[in-house]
Amino acid sequence: MKPYDTLIVGAGLFGAVCARRALDAGRRVLVIDRRDHIGGNVYTENVGGIQVHRYGAHIFHTNNETVWNYVNRYARFNRFTNSPVANYKGELYSLPFNMYTFNRMWGVVTPEEAARKIEEQRQAAGITEPRNLEEQAISLVGVDLYEKLIKGYTEKQWGRDCRELPASIIRRLPVRLTFDNNYFNARFQGIPEEGYTCLVQRLLEGAEIRLGVDYLPEKQKLDGLAESVIYSGPIDAYFGYVYGPLEYRTVRFETEDLPIPNFQGNAAVNYTDRETPWTRIIEHKWFTFGLDQEGKETEHTVISREFSAAWRPGDEPYYPVNDEKNAALYARYRDLAEKEEKVLFGGRLGEYQYYDMDQVIARALAAEL
Numbered sequence: 001m002k003p004y005d006t007l008i009v010g011a012g013l014f015g016a017v018c019a020r021r022a023l024d025a026g027r028r029v030l031v032i033d034r035r036d037h038i039g040g041n042v043y044t045e046n047v048g049g050i051q052v053h054r055y056g057a058h059i060f061h062t063n064n065e066t067v068w069n070y071v072n073r074y075a076r077f078n079r080f081t082n083s084p085v086a087n088y089k090g091e092l093y094s095l096p097f098n099m100y101t102f103n104r105m106w107g108v109v110t111p112e113e114a115a116r117k118i119e120e121q122r123q124a125a126g127i128t129e130p131r132n133l134e135e136q137a138i139s140l141v142g143v144d145l146y147e148k149l150i151k152g153y154t155e156k157q158w159g160r161d162c163r164e165l166p167a168s169i170i171r172r173l174p175v176r177l178t179f180d181n182n183y184f185n186a187r188f189q190g191i192p193e194e195g196y197t198c199l200v201q202r203l204l205e206g207a208e209i210r211l212g213v214d215y216l217p218e219k220q221k222l223d224g225l226a227e228s229v230i231y232s233g234p235i236d237a238y239f240g241y242v243y244g245p246l247e248y249r250t251v252r253f254e255t256e257d258l259p260i261p262n263f264q265g266n267a268a269v270n271y272t273d274r275e276t277p278w279t280r281i282i283e284h285k286w287f288t289f290g291l292d293q294e295g296k297e298t299e300h301t302v303i304s305r306e307f308s309a310a311w312r313p314g315d316e317p318y319y320p321v322n323d324e325k326n327a328a329l330y331a332r333y334r335d336l337a338e339k340e341e342k343v344l345f346g347g348r349l350g351e352y353q354y355y356d357m358d359q360v361i362a363r364a365l366a367a368e369l
Contacts, residue, residue, distance in 0.1 A: 004030040004225050006369070008207075009215045010232035012040020013357060014347035016203035017070075017364035018230045025369075029207040030226060034214040037197070038204060040232075041318070042357065044195035047257060049292030050302050051195040052284045055316075056251055057268055058196060059287075061186040062358035068188040070361065075199040077190035080287055083181040084268040084280075088148045095270065096174035096183045097141050097149075105144055111177035118142045136167035140175050152274035157308045158249060158321075166323055191287050230369070232347035234317055235333045243332050246352055247325075248317035252307040254278075261290075263301050278305040320352045344369065 005027035008015045015031060016038070022029050037043050041055040059082045062068050071077070086093040094100035102114040121142035130136035133154065137146045150170070154162055158169075174185055182189075192199045215222055216237060223229060231238060236246045267286035271278055282304045290297055311317050320326065330352040337345045346363055348355050355363070 002224070002226055004028045004208075005227050006030070006230060007032070007222060007226035007228070008230045008232075009033075010040060010347065011035075011038040011200065011204065011209065011211075012232060012347060013042060013200070013360045014232045014350070014364045015040070015230060016200045017361050018344075018346070018367060018369060019207045020203045021365070022369055023206045030210065031204060031207045032210045032213040032215060032222065034212065036211050038209065038211070039197045039200045042196040042200070044197050046195070047284075047302050048300055049294075049296070049298050050285045050300075051191075051288060052255070052302050052304075053196075053282065053287070054253070054255075056253065056304070056306060056318075057282045057287070058357060059184070059189065059191060060357055061184040061189040062356075063187050064358055064362055065188070067358045067361050067365070070365065071199065074202040075192035075194065075196075078193050078288060079189075080191045080267075080289075081181075081189060082183040082268070083266070084183060084270055085266050086149050086153075086270045086272050088152075088272045089275075091148075093149060094181055095149075096176060096181075097145060098176045098181065099179045100181065101145070101149075105148070114177055130167045132163045133165035133167055133170050134162040136170050137162070137173070140170070140173055149272045151272075153270055153272040153279060155274060156277075156279050159308065159310050168322075193288070194293065228342040228344070228369075230344045230346065230367075232345075232350045234349045235330070235337060235345055235352055238345075239333060239336050242336075243329055245313070246329055246333070247321040248311035248315075249319040249321065250309050250311040250315040251318050252309060254305040254307070255302060256304075257300060257302050259300055261297070261299055261301060263303050278307050280306050282306065317349060320348065320354055322352075322354060326352070 006022045006029050008019050008031045011031050011033040019029050019031055042058045043054050044051045045054055084095040086095050093104050102108050106117050108114045108117060118141060122139050125138050127135045127139050130139050137150045151162055158165055174183060263283050268280055268282055270280045284302045285298055292298055344367060346367060347360055
C-alpha cells in the first residue's frame with residue numbers, strides 16, 4: 001500500500017479545496033509546493049500589521065452563492081468593495097467606467113448625454129462588428145476613453161498593440177450609466193480579515209505539507225507515494241513542452257514599506273498612460289480600511305508597483321494568453337492530459353484558463369477526485 005491516497009501538486013486555491021474534499025472523504029493527502037509557502041498566488045503576509053498580497057491584489061467576488069458560503073466556512077470576509085482609480089498623466093478618473101468617469105472626460109451630466117457621446121464616437125469610428133480589442137473598447141466607451149484609459153494600460157499589460165488582441169479580453173469591461181463605483185458586478189465581495197494564507201491553511205488542515213519541493217524533476221519518485229495525483233502546475237511543463245511552450249504574461253513587483261500613513265488614498269490606482277512603466281500601484285492597507293487585525297490604524301504603509309512582462313522559462317506564469325494560436329496548442333496538451341491515468345489537471349495553469357478565484361474554487365468543488 002502506498003503511504004498516501006492523493007498527491008496534490010500546488011498549494012494554491014485549487015489544490016487546497018481539492019485537499020479539503022479528499023481529507024473530508026477520509027483520504028490520506030500529501031500536498032507539495034515548490035515555493036516556501038502555501039497559498040499560491042493568493043498568499044498574504046503580515047508586514048507590521050498590514051496584510052500584503054505578495055503576488056498582486058486579490059479581491060474575492062462572486063455571484064455563486066455556493067462558493068461564497070463555502071469560503072465563509074473557513075474565513076471571515078470584510079466588506080471591501082473594489083473601486084480603483086485611473087491616473088492618466090495626473091488626471092484622475094473613476095473605474096469602472098461610470099457617470100463620474102464620463103463627467104470628468106466630457107462634462108456630461110445625464111446618462112442620456114453620456115450614451116449619446118459614446119454612440120457618436122462609435123459611429124464616427126465606423127465600427128459595426130468589433131474585430132479586435134481596440135474596436136471592442138471603442139464600441140463600449142468611445143475613442144476618448146479608449147485612448148486615455150484603456151490603450152496604454154492594456155498594451156503594457158499584454159505587450160501587444162490593442163489591434164492584435166482579441167475582442168473577448170475586454171467584453172466584460174464594466175460600463176455603467178450610473179454613479180456606482182463598485183468595479184465588480186457581483187452579489188458577494190470582500191477579503192479575508194486574517195488574509196488569504198489563513199484561509200488556505202484551514203483548508204489544508206489535516207494534510208501533510210512539504211514546501212520547497214519541485215514536482216517535475218522528482219515526478220517518478222513522488223508519483224510512487226500516492227494512488228492518484230492532482231496537478232495544478234503548468235500543463236505544458238508537465239509534458240516537457242513536447243509541443244512547445246504555451247504563452248503567458250508574468251508580473252514583477254516592487255514593494256516598499258513607507259514610514260507614512262497614506263501614499264495614494266486608495267487600494268488600487270491604475271496608470272493608464274504608455275510612458276509610466278508600471279501598470280498600477282497597490283496600497284495594501286486599504287484592503288482592510290487602513291486597520292490592522294486589532295482594529296488599530298497603522299502609522300506606515302506598504303505599496304507595490306506592478307510591471308507586466310512577457311513570460312520566459314524560470315519566470316512565474318500569471319496570465320494565459322488565450323488567443324487562437326495558444327488555444328490550439330493547449331488543445332493538444334489537453335488531449336495528452338486526458339490519457340494520463342489517475343492524474344487530474346486543474347487551476348489556471350493546469351487548464352490554461354484565466355479563472356477568477358471563485359471559478360477556481362467552483363472547478364475544484366465540481367472535480368471528480
